[in-house]
Amino acid sequence: MRARLLAIAALAALAVGCGDDSPTSPTDTTTTSAATSITYTGTLDIGASRFYSFTNTATGSVTAFLASVTATDSRIPLGVPLELGIGIPAGTGCATTTTQIVAPGLVSQMTVSLAAGVFCLRVADAGELRAPVAFAVRFSHP
């Protein structure tokens, strides 16, 4: 009986000891907030703008890039630049505090450090549209 108990205890020790090789949850959760990645898509008419509201759960960087601008019918990339902006929802619009005219690409084109709170990402015709387009913006926020 005693031998059996010792065997169980030793096996338990074995399990705990080898468990050290397993990853553990981070203990410092205040500095490791995960970013949320969003793809914002829509269509844009000549001279128009659209926006998307989002909530930062913590202070951190918001990054964005204009991934795609295509003809609405053929979905063929046009390469036409659009204006990206980040701001604060105001009434039925988005009051931008940072804007940038960018051509489609796959690396971050705008990085803004923001506090926790509600913000908006705005996509607008920069004066280059000759016909409606479809767009896709990828952005991440805390």
Place this chain on the structure above:
Amino acid sequence: MTLPARFGPSLMASLLAALAVAGCDNASTATSPTATSPVTETFSGQVIPGGSAARSFTSASSGTASITLTQIGPPADVVVGLGIGIPQSNGSGCYLTKTVPAAAAAAPQITVAVDAGTYCVRLYDTGSLVAPVAFSVTIVRP
């Protein structure tokens, strides 16, 4: 086998402890990680007239992604559209950033800077296919 009562428990414990050490020792001698970037992936399939094929891939870090249509046909000289972008959230294709007409070649037809994240490659008929063709695309990504 019967052990004397005064040796049984301690001998059993010693054996199990030795087993525990041996088990953990295996875990502690893990091989060193191998270099993982750049990574080459192969995307193969078939495109029908008027159709398309897409595949997503994930870049582990920022860097350069290159896309090469290495094989297509028959006929081997057929030209199709090759594009890169970000995947649609419903999984039905890509929001294209850049496209080029492409025939089979050894050199990349698309080379583009990317951030860490998920992207996609799309191959599509531009009107030249009269029958289904098989293809192979090489994706080199960070």
